[in-house]
Amino acid sequence: MTVRANIRAMKGYTPGEQLNDPGIIKLNTNENPYPPSPRVVEAIQAALTANNLRKYPQPLGDQFRHAAAAVLGIDPDAILIGNGSDDLLTILTRAYVPEGGIVASPTPSYVLYQSLAEIQGAQYQPLRFQADWSRLAEMPAAADITFLPNPNSPSGTVVSADFLKELVHQLEPRPVVLDEAYADFADSNGLQQGLAQAPNVIITRSFSKSYALAGIRFGFAIARPALVRELIKVKDSYNCDVLSLAAATAAIQDQGYFHDIRSKILATRERMVRELTALGFEVTPSRANFVWCRRRDRDVRAIYEELKRRQILVRYMSYPIGPMGSPDEPYTGLRISVGTDAEIDRLLRELQAIV
């Protein structure tokens, strides 16, 4: 027996390098440079009892759902828990996309959506952004599901609220997934814009970036309760473990800490944009916890290699095409996560020496 032909044919998603060397400054996978709230560690320690380990966790994570619903001002039944938001993207693909169906998402963007399409045996339809990243250049008319990361990675940009509304209404009843892994770093989001009420919208959120819990694997989706009830049938019964549920509940309840680290990251981000621009990079204004940097005068791959040699890891990205009007093919750049101020000082010093 061999595995299915679509699996044999696919390359598989390659995550960013996760080097273990503690001396390295890691600015390549958009983790939070700050530790999670101290209450998270306390909550995990409190949950770490032999009896809790022996038993299954709550299948729907009701304690988390109530805590998150109170913070966000929504119905607990509008929340679906996930083992990282990637788990939710998988659940959504399985729920909506038939074999031979179509998965659409923008490019340059998160490439996992294409891998999910390939695993499902579906066609992948890339959609180009307009030159300023504020809209897609075309509507994915026949897609069984459309994923839109907002803010987008690697650009760090958001589409306009008008475009978002237009997309959702034009595609109805076809589902639109707003992947809001970075929305906590932006000025606005789909929930605030009322889009979670739309019958064809699912918003996904992650605890990996803004809550500094990438190691815990927790995310959640927000959608109409009727839709959440359908998705519950698709997920693993116990997709989130007892420790991650305790951690996520404590994290979302500590909004004071969340806002503190968020404002530090936003301040450092603005400084990065200014100083990287002064070093000759073309920096796209960012609404996320990373910045997208390009250069006309030289190959950024060499800069990535040289930084790595100096113990600083950033993400070199290369896409077949860029947004509309970009003559650069392949379209390449460096995606640099916002670190602590000390880490960014070191990055800027090394870059100054390199360029």
Ligand SMILES: *Cc1c(COP(=O)(O)O)cnc(C)c1O
């Ligand atoms: C990081 C990221 C995710 C995955 O988040 P997890 O919760 O860690 O699974 C999803 N979408 C985008 C666009 C991301 O950058």
